[in-house]
Amino acid sequence: MKKSIATVCLSGTITEKLRAAAAAGFDGVELFEPDLVVAPESPAEIRDLAASLGLSLDLYQPFRDFEAVTPPLLAANLRRAEAKFTLMNELGIGTMLLCSNVATATVNDDEVMVTQLRTLAELAARFSVRVAYEALAWGTFVSGYEHAWRLVQAVDHPNLGVCLDSFHILSRGHDPAGIEKIPGEKIFFIQLADALPVTMDVLSWSRHHRVFPGEGRFALDAFLAQVLRTGYAGPLSLEIFNDVFRQVESIRTAVDAMRSLTWLEDQTATYLARGNAGASHAPLAILPRVADPTGINFVEIKAEDPREIERLLYQLGFTGHGPHRSKRVRLWSQGAARVIVNLQQAESWQPTVSAIGCDVPDPEVAVARAVQLSAAPVPRGNRADEEELLAVRAPDDTEVFLCRATEGTPRWMLEFHGVAERELDTQTPEASLVTRIDHINLAQPWQHFDEAVLFYSSTLSLTPEDSLDVAGPVGLVRSQVLRTTDGAVRLALNVVPPLTEQNSTTVHAAHPQHVAFATDDVVAVARRAATRGLAFLPVPANYYADIRARFDLPDGVIATLAELNLLYDRDADGEYLHFYTPTAGNVFFEVVERRALYEGYGAPNAPVRLAAQYTANERRTPISQGAPASR
Ligand SMILES: O=C(O)c1ccc(O)c(O)c1
């Protein structure tokens, strides 16, 4: 279907907004009046620029506070409307959005409103424009779409219809099922917005905290399915009032926006195919079908000086393998946990998680799907005798590889000298106390967090869990887990408070990423690490006193936890024991043991970690020299 975006979603001037919308692939825009009023360009110039960019101007908005007024006010409002209709003719815009009155409505009488709206529709007809009436959730007398539709129905004029905005309908908990009673041709416009559940007045929620579809929790597939059942064939348009998007580079937001609509069309097609809302003939973009990823194939850490990282890997029991045949990369593995240390083009790189590999049944299809979701493919120069690995770039610059899921040893490992299939399949039990990568935690710049959630959840088919805030010494850290249902792939995204001007641009330096390895015996991994000289992230005695108070654990268990700097959590499903390494550059490691059906991440312990890291950072000593033993 035709895709549009309201100019209010984007930062910059009207010309920058139009260029960004066109570059991201939109077909049209809703022209937000304030963007026009402040522009030096004439209406004709804006019309011509849009046309030259291949954009239609689909809606002029908003026209406010028209109906339910006294006669003198009505006369003034009609004069205002006439000026705007004249302007719309100059711009070549055929539809105007009219918001339900929130400010000047004093006559709470549907009959009066019907008469006044009919007068407006008759005026609009003289200018060959249409008026789309939208119930704002905080409208004085009209705040629900069913009420707006009753008025439009009573006016019964071809130039008056409704505008349905998912935010106003779903934020109030109104049932979108009633939409199917509206004939498609009387729905003049559809605005789509998502939001996270928050407790605040609906006006502030709407004006500051809308997000693109897929970045919140509204059931937009069900909403859009109802709309399409009516036969609506106009544009699907995004109208997102969001404080952050107003600050971010417009092209970036426009790409995020396009991804959200592509995702929503596909979700809605799936919803309709499940038979949830009857058949629809609307041409929805359908993405290639992919199964959930089945595991984390590898994580890559880029480092100019890999010594600290490699020492940590050795201390955790990883085996270092010989160099790669043709690339300056090294491989460390233990069980099915594989870490590639990449020295290529790593000049001035502090150790940083630069890539993650996910196992998928069909990499070609998964990449095609990601590219359709506006992801940029990562160009790769592979030798003919090397496994071709496909990747796309995430908003945080992480390269996401989509690897062919195989039983046992991935073929690419054989490109490392000294790695023989036989050797990998018969690792000693001692060497594989760590079994796999449990989760990867990536710090996100605050201004790209929603974008990252949509990117990872849509391209990798991961499901977002509820986010939570963790208190650290320099502010709250918002943490959001995205995962497969079976937990084979778990990504945690952290949005971190900007510390200083410098840290807000190089967020990783202040807020490291981490890779958590799974084991069935965290005590054994910790003891081995201790004998290999690991300097555990220290956990204070106060913590263990608190653990003793909260959990009825035997003294011996608490003594072991304290001895090895282990953290502990327990819920109704099971237990979680874990420890952390110091940070090397931007990366640290965690080792976790999940007992029974524990599904969390030790959230109650996160403040302990943040505080310990803060203190360690302050006391940070220079990198000690001396290469790690590799075997
Ligand atoms: O917040 C507002 O005023 C406003 C204006 C126009 C809209 O379409 C809308 O949904 C909200």
Ligand SMILES: [Mg+2]
């Ligand atoms: Mg709206």
